Amino acid sequence: MFRSYLKTAFRSLWKNKGFSLINIAGLGAGIAVCLIIFTILQFELGFDGFHKNKDRIFRVISEREQSGDIRRSPGAPYPMPGILKQEMPGVISSGVFQETNVQIIIDDEQGRPVKRFREEGSVFCVEPSFFEIFDFAVEAGDYHSLADPNTALLSKEVADRFFGDWRTATGKTFRKNGQVIKVAGIMKDLPVNTDLRSGIFVSYSSQKWLSTSDDWHSTASNHNCYLLLPEGTKSADISLKLTALLAKHSDDKKKGDAQALQPVTDVHYNGEISNYTGRAVTGQLVNTLSLIAGFILLIACVNFVNLSTAQAFNRSKEVGVRKVLGGSKFQIRSQFYGETFLLAACATILAGLITIPALPAIGGLLDLPLDNSLLLKPSVLLALAGMLALVVALAGFYPAIVLSRYNPITALKGKLTRKASGGVAVRRGLVVFQFVVAQVLIIGMVVIVQQMSFFQKHDMGFDKEAIVNLSIPSDSASMSKMDFLRSKVKSINGVKEVSFSFASPADNGNWSSNFRFDHAAEETEWFANLKWADHDFLNAYDIKLIAGRNLYPSDTVAEFLVNETFVKQLGITDVRQVLNKEISIWDAMKGNVVGVVKDFNALSLRSGFVPVVISTNKTNYRKAGIKLQTADMGTALTSLRQLWTATFPDFVFQEQFLDEKVANFYAQEQRLSGLYKIFAALAMFLSCLGLYGLVSFMAIQRVKEVGIRKVLGASSLKIVLLFSKEFLILIGIAFVIAAPLAVYFMNKWLKEFAYQIDISWEIIMLAGISAAVIALLTISVKAIRAALANPVRSLRSE
């Protein structure tokens, strides 16, 4: 019987090739989107889930109460990893210090540099115990060698890159930021789904200052401490012990400071506490992507339901005959489910064909290593089978019910009215549903694009156009060349200003601290952003001074500039009142406030203004900020490259334009906006595909009516309107539902940013009108053809 159903199904689908094609294309695209999103989520949600002890691995995080809120940061006090070994013997711990943009030099046997690399990814300094906590396999050598300073384990990929063949790499040396490191062993390449992904693991003891530090007060987001708890230990108990440990060792501990534990399986998904990749896959993102996948699949299923029920009228006779010949409702439903299955199976194959090139492309867009091997994972294949079953159930259910309930007598006599053939109201409802989803996505996409464009154009309070940032090596020899470099850079044609600083006004790396103001007994409870910068900083970045004067040239901390928010935070209304007052940081760096600058955004526009302190401190300068003339930047850059290479021959020259760096703050939003654009376009395309199918069907059904109307004098425009009116009303209703929904959700999204656009009615109307115009064009393709047909032919054939 099943064979007979499939045979009939195949012939019926073949007979209605156009509709079958629309259904297969629509469902194929819908399933492909689901498959791609599922694969992305599968990839993202599996981060660091492969460690066999994952339930017992935690990262120590710091909690600090600030203005009633608890601020969490991933930094652990520097001495903590060392102390834990003595104070908590059952707990395995490892300090993890992350370095980025590391300079690597490979020397030949005579000590001459032969290869230079700038490692864009992370380099981790870890203790041997790191490899007892995490499941990262060592291929050659022994991780215990990392107990010695200046040793490293390299991944096969990195060892191949550095030394040609990983098999010969053990025992060889390389220079990391000038420090000679010996290769102690080789690791298998790390899986792509770990936040601790790196090809270079240097011994923790190589960073002498880390292992000897007794600074319990400072934390940095790149210094972490991981623990493997003994079985049966409650993480809350350990958190309390860690907080007690902090209190014991930290003299100036503030009320509310605490240590807590973050499960390793949370690191990738926590938007508040940073990980090492710079992107967090939050629950909200997972939900949004899942919802989009679900809705796009639903839109495709709706197309199927609409076209099937619209065609049901044509198949009523067949149903009548089958019923008369003894076919039960169940058998008839089974037959139509069979048809849906066949169609959905074709769509699934098409989805596979779409996904194979699309997945790596989407991976490129999202900067994720998504390759097609992920598609062969059993979970993905199982999900694909699940999608097929879901599509058959969702898309096949209603048409099967409608078709199987026909009364055979009425159906056979052709007395079934179009209304009684079922589904008119449902079809209208479903068209509205499709366009609600499509318009919500379009409005959402327009809002995201506008917000991104707002970020690009928003005045951050400093100049970021035509400013190039160049890194400076941190060794003392390089530091000594800074004044020479300044004069050389200034002499380059096309350079307007140059400034050396720890970071640009807004940067990825930030240094914050509390301080003592005006000889107060207590340090402030709040932290200020520290900007170590020379006296040219304000000029180079065009930061406005509103009171006092600029810094005098100095190599050390001598005096301070502060910003308006800093003054406000102190509770002072007149900016001039802070002038000549002392700031003392860690009681080691002291100086008077000599000027107040206008507020500028030291962080991304997700946050508002923060208190900023600027002071000279040459040993901490890591960047040159060079303002160029826009006329001939290419020549100036070439000269800078030559100068840098000549001054720092062991250093890989790499320039970064400030406006690009700032744009990169929103890289994740930018990438997602690219993805949402695709989804919105697809939702609209699928909805229009369904419309096209419905209008095509209408054109066939109403051919006689059109003929009569034309004979009676109706113009072609009137005929087009006849076809369009109903759908335009439905799209209008969809817009009325979609607009407030989209505004609600997008306002929620915008709340993540301190600076946000207002969702104007123009944006919403624009989205609504574009949806209507695209739909109208779709309808018109068929409607115009129907309107232009010769009425004599249609009437004669009737």
Next chain:
Amino acid sequence: MIKITDLEKIYRTEEVETVALNRLSIEVKEGEFVAIMGPSGCGKSTLLNILGLLDDPDAGSFVFAGIEVAKFNERKRADLRKRNIGFVFQSFNLIDELTVFENVELPLIYTGVKAADRKKRVDEVLDKVQIMHRRNHYPQQLSGGQQQRVAVARAVVNKPKLILADEPTGNLDSSNGNEVMEMLTDLNEQGTTIIMVTHSEHDARYSHRIIRMLDGQTVIENIMI
């Protein structure tokens, strides 16, 4: 074989109530060939639908092969129908997507006959109605007469006790019409009971008995000699 007593069927819309069958009583014996005639709207088709277990009466008794079926639900009716009754329609009602063979095979599929047995029985019946050479053609590729022969083959393939024919020659020319009537006569002679609704006096003459209806009632019965 069939005994209906005081059968009533009333169609109601919001404004109009139409009495299709008005306390109708008739009896058809096994092996009979009965023609039902009457003007349009007299209730012939309603009667045929009820006899074919496609519709249920509002009142009265309907005994089929000794079983009271008037109150049967749809599932029971479908089960009884597919095992005992074959249908021949004026407009053939073949399924366009199925070949001649597959159309005839359909009732056997619904009664759960095994594939090998189905093939044998379909071939036999196609041979009998002389359409074997067209077994792999689709209905649109056949003439009206050929299509009706396929429809007859489909009606008899399950070896039903009763064949209900609704204007079986209505869409055929006289030559093809006669052929179909000869076929029905042959089937009747082999023992199948036939009830045929027709407007054609010529076709009615093939039957043993003509029941003439008016306004949902039997007005006269002619025994053919």
